[in-house]
Amino acid sequence: MRIQTIRLLSGLVWKNKLKSSSTPWLIGIFNVMLFVALFSGYRHMSEQQQLVSENSREVRQQWIDNPDKHPHRMAHYGYVAFRQKFPLSFFDFGMDRYVGNVVFLEAHRQNTVNFSEASLSNGLLRLGEVSAGMILQLLLPLLIFFWGFDLIAREREEGMLRLLLTQGVSWPELIIGKSLGLFYLSLSIFLPAAVIGLILLSLNSLTGVAPQVFMSFLALTGSYLLYLLVLSLLAVFISARSTSSRAALIQLIGCWLFFTLMLPKVSQLVGQQLFPAPSKIEFDTAVEEELIRQGDSHNPDDPHYQALKDSLLAAYGVDATQQLPFNYSGYVMREGERLSAETYRQHQERLVDIYHKQQNVVRLTALFNPYMAVKNMSMAFAGTDYTSFHDFEDQAEYYRYELAQTMNELQIEHIGNQVQSSADKNAIISRKHWEAFPDFQHRFLSFGQMLQKELVSLMALLLWLCGLLTLIFSVKYSVN
C-alpha cells in the first residue's frame, strides 16, 4: 500500500468525473435539493417548536388561572403536555411524523399521545419525505453507485486495466484509491449540507437549552461519513469483481433496491409476526381487568378497599372514616392512583418491550444492510427515534402521576373529613397551590442515552467497513 499511488488514483477519479458534463449538474442538483430540504425542514421545525411553546404557555396560564377549589377538581382539570422538537430534528424527520405530539394528562387515566402529523395527512406521506436524511441515506447512494459502477469495469472493457497493473499498481491500491476518489466526490454533496446544518442548528433557539445537540451533530456527521465510505468501497469492489460495467450497474442497483425498499419492509412484517403486539382495546381491557382483580375503588363491596378501611379504623381507634384526622377519600384516591399507575406502568413496559423486540428484528438487519444502520443512527442522533418519543411518554406519565398525587396529598392534608362534596365551601383550598406545582418541561435525551441504543448500528457499519476491507485484500481478481 503506497499512499502516493492511492492519492494519485483518487485524484484521477475526481478529474475524470468532472470532465463529464453531467457531474457538475448532478452535484449542483443534489446540493440544491439538500438546501431546500434543510431550509424547509428547519422552517417547519421552528414553527412547530413555537407552536408547542405558545400552547404550553397557554396551558400553564390556564392552570394558574384556576380559582380556589377542591384539589381533586384540579386533578381532573389536568394538564396538557406537548412534545417539543429536538433542535436537530430538521436534519432527519425519522419517526417524528408518526408519533403523537400532545397528551392530555388527568387523574385516574393514561391517555394516548395524539395528533401525529401522519394522522392529519393523506397517503403521500407514506411515499417518503424529503429531508436531508432521506436524500443522504436513499438518493446519494444511488448517485455513488452511478458514479462508481464503471470505475474499474470500464477500464477492463477498454483494456486499460492491464496497463495499470503492469505499471505496478496492486489491486487493493487500485480499489481503495478509486473508492477514496468516489468518497471525495460524495463529500462535495455531503459537506456543504453538513455546514448548513450546523449553522441552522446554532441558530435554533432551543439549542441553548440542549447543548448535547452538538455532540449529536458530530455523531450524525460521523455516521454519514462512515456510510458514504462503505458505499464507495462497495461500489468500486463490485465494479472490480464484475465482468462488465453493465453487470456492475445491475448488481449495484439490485443492492440498492434490496437494501432500501425490500428488506426494511419485509423485516418489519417478520418482526410483527414474530412478536405480535396487542391492540389498544386489548391493552386497555387487560389493564382494566387487572385493576379490578387488585381492587376496584369504584366497587363499594371491594375487599381490597374494605381491608384498607378496616386497618385504618383500627390503627386510629375510631369507628367511622369521618372521625379520622385526615381526609379519607383523598387517602383512598391516593391508594387507587398508586395501584392503577403501577399496573399501567407494568403493562406499558411489557408493550414497550414487545416494540423493542420488533424493532430489534429490523435493527439486526443492519448487519446485512448499511442503509438500515445509518437510518437508525441518524434518527437517534436527530432525536426522532422511538427512544426519544418513549422518553417523552415516560416524562408525561411521570408528571401526570405527580400531579394527581400532589392533588391527593393536598386533599388529605387540607380538606376536612366531614365534607360531602367538592362543591362544599369547606372543601376549597387556595389557588396559590396551583402555582406552586411546577410546569411540565419536556427534557431531551442526553447524548449517552441516544448513543446507547444504536451501538448495534454503529457496530454494523464498522463491521461493513472491516468486512469490505478484508474482502478487498483477500479476494482474487481477474484482469479480463
Place this chain on the structure above:
Amino acid sequence: MNRYPLLIKNFVRSRGLITGLLLLFISGLVSLHTGKYFLDRNEEVITKTSHYQQENIDRYVKYHPDEMGLLLYYIRFGLVHTTPALSGLAIGQRDINPSLVSVTIRNLEEQKYATDLMNPMYQLLGNMDFSFVLFYFFPLIIIAFGYNLVSEEKEGGTWRLVLSQTPRPLQMLYVKMGVRYISVLSVLLLLLVIAKFYLQIPVDAAFAIYCLLAVLYISFWFCLVWLVVSFHRSSSRNALILLTAWVLLCMLLPAGLHALVVQWYPAPEAYATVLESRDGYHRQWDRPKEPTIDKFQQRYPQFSSFRHPDGEDFSWLWYYAMQQMGDEQAATAAKLLKEKLRQRAAFSRVAGWFVPTIHTQLTMNALSRSDLLSQVDFLEALEKFHEDKRLYFYPKIFTEAAVSDENWNDFTLEYHAQENRTGWLEALLPLLLAGIICMGWAKWNWESMPLARKL
C-alpha cells in the same frame, strides 16, 4: 409474421427477463400476505372489541344498577370504520387511523382522536402492500425490460441486420415491446386474480376501477419507456433518464407535494381542540350552574322541562350539560380542523392530475377507503353516532329511568360503511392522457428520426 415467434422465444429464453417477472410475482405474493395479515388483524380487533364491549356493559350494569347517569359515565359504545377487503391491497392510512373507536356519551372531543397502539417504526417503514409493489417495483422491472430496446441491437451490432432483413423495423419494435408488455400484464392480472380469492375481494365498481387503474399505471410506464427509447440514445443514457424519472415520479414529487401541503395548510387547530374542549368542560365546575344548563337547553329545547334540583351540589343534568360545553367550545376548532384536512386532500388530488404516480396512489387509497377523506368522513359519522347515543340516553338519565328496563344486549358494535366515491372517468382519465401524450410524442420521434440513425 413468422419472424415474431422467434422474438417471443428469445424473450422467454432470456434469463434476466424471467427473473424479473418472477421477482414481481414473488414480491406480489408477499404483498398479498401483508394485506391478508392486516385484514385478519383488523377483523380480530373487531371481534374482540365486540366481546369486551358486552363484558364492560354487563359489569357496570351490575355495579350501578340504579343510577343511569353514573352507569353512562362508564360504558363505551364502539363504532367500526368498515374496512373493505380492497384495503388489503392499499392499506393507505388505515394503519395510522384506527378502524374502531369506542366512546362514552361524555365529551367527544377528548375521545375522538384517540390513536391505536402502534409501533411507530412500522408506520415509518410502511407496509409492503400490493399498491407499494405496483407503485415501485413494476416500473423498475418495466424500465429494466425496455431501456435498451433499440440500443442493445445497435450496441450489439445487430441493428443493421434487422434493418436489412425487416421491411418494417418499427413493427418489430412494437412486437418486441408488446411481448414485454403482455408478460408484465399477465403477472399483474394473475396477482389480481389471486388477490381476489385470497383476500375475498367482492367484484364491485371499486375493485374494477382498481384493476383498470393498475393496468393503466403499468401501461403508463411502458409508454414512458417507449418514449425514452424513441430518442435513440445509448443504453446507459436511457437507463439514467428512466431511473431519474422513477426517483422523481415515485419519490421526490410525492414527498415534495406533501411538504407543500403541510406548509400551505398548517393545522394548529388540532392542538386548539384539545385545549378548548378541556377548558370548556372543566371550567363549568367553578361556575354557577344555571348558565351551563341554560346553554344546554338552548341547544336541546326538548329537555327544557328538566330542572336542576334547588340547593343540590350535583345533578346528572348539570353534569352532562358541562360535558356538552366541552364539545361546544371546541366545535369551531374541530370544524376548522376538518376543513383543513379536506383542503389538504382536495389540493393533493388536483396536483395528482398532473403527476400520474401521485394520482395513482391517491386514487387507490380512495378506492379502498383508506385515504384522508374517508377518515374525515368517519370522524363525522362518529360525531353523529355519539350524538344519537346522547339523545337516546339523555331523557333516560334525566328522568332517572330504571337501568333494568333497558335491554343492554342490544348495544352491540355499530358499523359505518362508506360507498365508493371515486368515478371511472376521474380515476382513469389522467393516466390515460399521460399514456397518450407519451405515445404521441414517441410516434412523432419515430417518424422524424430515421430508424437507421446511428447512436
